[in-house]
Amino acid sequence: MENYLLILIGTVFVNNIVLVRILGLCPFMGVSKRLEASIGMALATAFVLTLGSGASFLIDKYLLGPDLIFLRTLSFIVVIAAIVQFTEMYLHKQHPLLYQVLGIYLPLITTNCAVLGIPLIIVQERHNLLEALLIGFGGAVGFSMVLIIFAGLRERLESAEVPAIFRGSAIAMITAGLMSIAFMGFAGLAK
Amino acid sequence: MSTALLIMIGLALFLGLVLGYAAIKFKVAESPLVQKIDAILPQTQCGQCGFPGCKPYATAIASGEADINQCPPGGEEGIHKLAELLGVDPKPLNAEHGVPKPKSVAVIDEELCIGCTLCIQACPVDAILGAAKHMHTVIAKECTGCELCIPPCPVDCIQMQVVQEDLTTWKSKYPLHEIRNV
Missing domain, CATH: 3.30.70.20 (Alpha-Beta Plaits)
Incomplete structure (x- = not known):
């Protein structure tokens, strides 16, 4: 039990996927201009990341095994793309409201490197299914949290008096860097 | 080698089947009115109506956000057809959006x-x-x-x-x- 808690803390804070592992930077910079959009993106990613981690783990364990390691990246991409498509169709039919909130971000997740990165990390570290799901979920929570915090910061920066040369992307990059440094402070808290 | 190929083919086939089934199972019926309006529009995707294409314009007409006389490529003919479908009076083409050519x-x-x-x-x-x-x-x-x-x-x-x-x-x-x- 303690082990699982440590995994969760470890993936959300210590090895935060965006700020420590530096994965999934495209949505982090791209979809963080408005808080509303970033919440949609965070929700969609969280959903796909958790499901994708579990599915890729099962594929790796029962379909590929130790002999076909070279198929990992290829098969994970296929599976994740299919999961995203399936999720989109399901939501469109069953939860039109949620589908509208997530909007274009849902199909965009297919190309999010965090969604492929976490399953690859999981299979390299030899976990079991529950741990794999937890890591996927923890990564998703970490991603969502950082994305939403960053979007909030950027909305405030819009109205702040920033020196002319730092305006726009420059100040966003600096903010991201500072956040990353802050998250490095969690190092050593849990593995 | 052949195992790898078989696995990838099998995986693709399986996922394809699942997605194909899901596409039928979770098919969202589009508003039939939008489809009928879209069928009348000329599909030039020219954007002269002020919408990004014919489908968005059809959606806007169906929801009452746009008038039926904004499509120059469709011309009088298109307006009459739309008027008949929607049960409203035909009106002349809105010159703001261009003239028929x-x-x-x-x-x-x-x-x-x-x-x-x-x-x-x-x-x-x-x-x-x-x-x-x-x-x-x-x-x-x-x-x-x-x-x-x-x-x-x-x-x-x-x-x-x-x-x-x-x-x-x-x-x-x-x-x-x-x-x-x-």
């Missing part, structure tokens, strides 16, 4: 084309063929005559050519008899 296709002067690809990006129906620094050409059959490729061309090598009416391009006009206001 005879059906024409874009033609690229291949001598002048510098291969900049700007017109390819502008084309809403992918009717222009070509690659960077190679001559481009228009697939006449695909061209809807929307004229969106003309403004981006830096060397003005695109012209609109009116399609002459002959046996292969003739279509019956609607309405066949002029409607008189009584």
Whole structure:
């Protein structure tokens, strides 16, 4: 039990996927201009990341095994793309409201490197299914949290008096860097 | 080697089947009115109505956000059809959105084309063929005559050519008899 808690803390804070592992930077910079959009993106990613981690783990364990390691990246991409498509169709039919909130971000997740990165990390570290799901979920929570915090910061920066040369992307990059440094402070808290 | 191939083929087949089944199972019925309106619109995707394409315009008409007289390529004929479908009075074309022109296709002067690809990006129906620094050409059959490729061309090598009416391009006009206001 303690082990699982440590995994969760470890993936959300210590090895935060965006700020420590530096994965999934495209949505982090791209979809963080408005808080509303970033919440949609965070929700969609969280959903796909958790499901994708579990599915890729099962594929790796029962379909590929130790002999076909070279198929990992290829098969994970296929599976994740299919999961995203399936999720989109399901939501469109069953939860039109949620589908509208997530909007274009849902199909965009297919190309999010965090969604492929976490399953690859999981299979390299030899976990079991529950741990794999937890890591996927923890990564998703970490991603969502950082994305939403960053979007909030950027909305405030819009109205702040920033020196002319730092305006726009420059100040966003600096903010991201500072956040990353802050998250490095969690190092050593849990593995 | 063959195991790897079999596994990938099997995986792709399985996922394809699942997605295909899901596409049928979770099919969302589109509003039939939007589909009917969209079928009347000329599908030029020219954007003269103020919407990004024919489908968005059809959706806007169906929800009552747009009027039926904003489509120059559809002309009088299109307005009459829309009016009949929606049960409203036909009205003259709104001149703000342009005037109807005879059906024409874009033609690229291949001598002048510098291969900049700007017109390819502008084309809403992918009717222009070509690659960077190679001559481009228009697939006449695909061209809807929307004229969106003309403004981006830096060397003005695109012209609109009116399609002459002959046996292969003739279509019956609607309405066949002029409607008189009584």
